[in-house]
Amino acid sequence: MLSKSKIFFKGTVAVLPHMLSVIPFGIITGAIGVELGFDPILVYATSLIIFGGASQIIFMQLLSGGASSLVAITSVGVINSRHLLYGAVLSEYLEKLSLIKKLIISYFIVDQGFAESNKYIKQNKNLSNPHYYVLGTGVTLWFCWQISTISGIILGSFIPEELGLKFAIPLTFLAIIVNDLRKLDHVYVMLVSGFASLILFDAPFKSYIILSPIVALIAAFIMLRFKK
Amino acid sequence: MTWFSIIVSGIVTYFSRMAMVALIDRDMLGTKVKEVLNYVPAAVFPAIIFPGVFFNDFGSFVEITDPKIYGATVALVVGFYSRNVIATIVSGLLSYWFIIFFLLK
Numbered sequence: 001m002l003s004k005s006k007i008f009f010k011g012t013v014a015v016l017p018h019m020l021s022v023i024p025f026g027i028i029t030g031a032i033g034v035e036l037g038f039d040p041i042l043v044y045a046t047s048l049i050i051f052g053g054a055s056q057i058i059f060m061q062l063l064s065g066g067a068s069s070l071v072a073i074t075s076v077g078v079i080n081s082r083h084l085l086y087g088a089v090l091s092e093y094l095e096k097l098s099l100i101k102k103l104i105i106s107y108f109i110v111d112q113g114f115a116e117s118n119k120y121i122k123q124n125k126n127l128s129n130p131h132y133y134v135l136g137t138g139v140t141l142w143f144c145w146q147i148s149t150i151s152g153i154i155l156g157s158f159i160p161e162e163l164g165l166k167f168a169i170p171l172t173f174l175a176i177i178v179n180d181l182r183k184l185d186h187v188y189v190m191l192v193s194g195f196a197s198l199i200l201f202d203a204p205f206k207s208y209i210i211l212s213p214i215v216a217l218i219a220a221f222i223m224l225r226f227k228k
Numbered sequence: 229m230t231w232f233s234i235i236v237s238g239i240v241t242y243f244s245r246m247a248m249v250a251l252i253d254r255d256m257l258g259t260k261v262k263e264v265l266n267y268v269p270a271a272v273f274p275a276i277i278f279p280g281v282f283f284n285d286f287g288s289f290v291e292i293t294d295p296k297i298y299g300a301t302v303a304l305v306v307g308f309y310s311r312n313v314i315a316t317i318v319s320g321l322l323s324y325w326f327i328i329f330f331l332l333k
């Protein structure tokens with residue numbers, strides 16, 4: 001049986017490859033905040049308090065563009081509502097924990113951490129302390145995110161824009177799901193989600209980020225009914 | 229005012245992370261819902277990938293010859309066969325850079 005620290009460490013190792021995109025993205029986020037004219041402390045506060053890359057950038061862009069707080073807050077809420085889906089999946093592995101542990105772990109639920117945890121725990125059903133794996137992924141991503149946004153705030157955008165490193169973001173997520181392309185039912189759900197996101201892209205408050213998954217999950221539900 | 233917005237946004241975001249884990253009893257979800265939840269990664273991540281590849285910074289469709297499409301295709305093939313995260317990301321970036329720095333120059 002694996003010790004708690006070993007499980008935590010496995011989680012850390014699992015998300016390290018994603019640093020290829022997380023770190024540049026963090027630097028860009030910090031640098032954009034300062035460029036938009038926000039106080040460095042405020043920019044950093046978004047990393048600590050909101051802790052969600054895309055939503056932080058949109059939040060600062062909206063406020064600096066003169067949007068109301070209500071619009072900015074709504075956008076953050078809509079973009080980050082996908083965590084509800086991650087939570088629903090992870091709750092199975094976390095249900096035996098005390099409330100206080102659940103409340104702490106929740107803060108560390110992030111895209112890549114969720115994806116790697118879900119993959120690992122599904123393959124290792126008898127894992128005794130799966131929450132340490134979730135924590136290992138989340139805490140590691142948290143540290144790298146904090147450090148990289150701080151670097152972006154202090155040093156500015158020292159990554160040349162010509163490199164187009166924003167492209168690393170779709171690539172990390174592609175790396176997460178590429179293995180599921182072997183399963184036809186998953187491919188079908190992916191295509192529904194992808195095409196829905198292209199069609200719904202202009203929906204208000206960036207809501208394509210949550211609407212497309214909902215459309216895809218409904219498609220999955222219908223597919224499962226026909227399978228039986 | 230900005231501080232207020234950050235804190236409320238933080239609370240909203242934290243709630244989205246915590247609600248399903250801490251407030252919902254797993255038994256409240258039926259077996260059908262649990263089955264559908266298997267598809268959460270397949271349902272969420274393409275909605276981030278597709279716009280990142282097929283739209284430019286201004287939110288309009290890229291040309292079919294856009295370097296991002298080639299980069300993503302290379303990453304897809306390499307990722308599928310290697311099953312390796314680093315290989316997927318690096319192959320995508322390198323092929324993308326090869327096109328924008330060598331072929332388009």
